[in-house]
Amino acid sequence: MISPGNVFELGFFKLAGSNTKEDGERWYLGLWFYKASSKMNPLWVANRESPLYDSKGALKIYKSNLVIVNQSGNIIWSSSNAVVPSPPKTSSVVAELLSNGNFVLRYSDDNRGDSFLWESFDYPTDTLLPGSDLAKGVNRSLTSWISNNNPSTGIYSYALLSKNQEMFLLDAKSSPVYRRSFGLKTPYALGNGYYLLLLQVTYDGLLQQFSWSPTTREKTLLWRGPRDRCDLYGKICGSNSVCSLEKVDVHVFAGCTCFKGFKPRNWRGWWLRNMTEGCQRISRLNCTGNGFQVLKNVKLPDTKDAGLERSIGPKECRQRCIEDCSCTGFANVELDCFLYSSDLVDLRTLQSGQQLYIKVATSYLGKFFISS
Incomplete structure (x- = not known):
């Protein structure tokens, strides 16, 4: 089955080198680019956990579901999560490969995207x-x-x-x-x-x-x-620090820098270049008398605990953080305002990154700590 525009192709395939002494051949139903090199693996596989062990299988529509059957007629895979309306329509059910590579199951008289019974894009x-x-x-x-x-x-x-x-x-x-x-x-x-x-x-x-x-x-x-090592989540630098690459002769090392107004949680580990415990504030924030340290060209911290307000510019985003005593920093990306309220995790320097504003007491804006 070939999609409109000849971009995608759906069919059964056997991967080179997929034979095993115990199982013999393994066949799968999959999607790949039309006329792609045989060295390029399929983009989607239906029966990835339930292969056919010979080339005599078939794809069928059975009780408003897609099924793959082996040569004995046994079902080895099914789109059992198909959403069939109750009562079901009287029109026939068809399978279609769309131009975008989505393999769908639908009623023959209804091709609306929100009425598909099943689609591969969901899986x-x-x-x-x-x-x-x-x-x-x-x-x-x-x-x-x-x-x-x-x-x-x-x-x-x-x-x-x-x-x-x-x-x-x-x-x-x-x-x-x-x-x-x-x-x-x-x-x-x-x-x-x-x-x-x-x-x-x-x-x-x-x-x-x-x-x-x-x-x-x-x-x-x-x-x-x-x-590189700075890309590894939490493996090199802990919270409230920035990972950057340092070149010494021909070697490249990952180093960590505490934010201004912060210090290593474990000084001994820090000097031994074990920086995974990260950094902590030297003194707790008050609701007033704070400023912002600006970090340029960085990967923004993990936002899982951050608040998100949309359609807000940098000035308004900054003001929201100032007025919120629990706010520890903010970033504004394309009018998306991220307001952080906990430790900042997974930062690194980038050639063309974002700007991050970290709330610190104004008395610390001239101080910073760097790893050796």
Whole structure:
């Protein structure tokens, strides 16, 4: 099945090297780019946990659900979460691959997006396609393959974890490894023609963004992370400090800097370059007599405990923080005002980052601490 515009293709596939002595061949129903290289893995897999063990399976519509059956007629996978209205319509149920790569189940006389019985965009595997939205899907995460030639669920995931729609790369223990959010709801135009931007979690624990040209059928890696030790969530610098890379001869080290008006929680660990306990205020804030330290070109802290007010400019955002005695800092990004009220976690320097304003007593604005 090929999508309109010849961008995506849906069908059964067997990965190279997927044979095992115990199981023989493993076949899956999946989605890939039309005429993509065989070296490029599929973007979506339906039966990732329940493969067919020969090529004689079939995809069918059964009782208003999609099912995959093996050669014996047994169902090995089903879209059992299809939302069928009660009473059901009398029109027939059809399956369709849309131009954006969304594989949908719907009534033949109703192609409205909000009336789909089931759609693959609600159940992504390891790749996020343009037009899909993790914040609205049934499964609100991407999950890696177990290996490069086995699409079974791996140990890494990319998930929505906070009220402010912060996205995290998680390890096998569901502990954050890396924090970064992307907007991938629409195709991305670049130069002649257009390119699709996609986000993927790799089996070895990386989050990567790549583009695909439907015209040239070329895949280009744009970005991959974590890139260095400063990208690791909470592994190098603790709270209320900024991680930055320091080059000594040919070696690159990650160093931590306390905010002005803060000191290391553990001085001994700090001088031994174990800075994971982070920093604490030298003295508690009062409601008056405070100023703001400005940090430029930084990755903003984790916003899971931050308040968010929209359509507010920098001056008004600053005033909100001044008037709120519990506010510890603020940031204003495209008229989104983030008001922090607890320790600030996961900061690093960037070449072109954001500005963060940290509330400190005016008496400390001339003092700061730097790691050795």
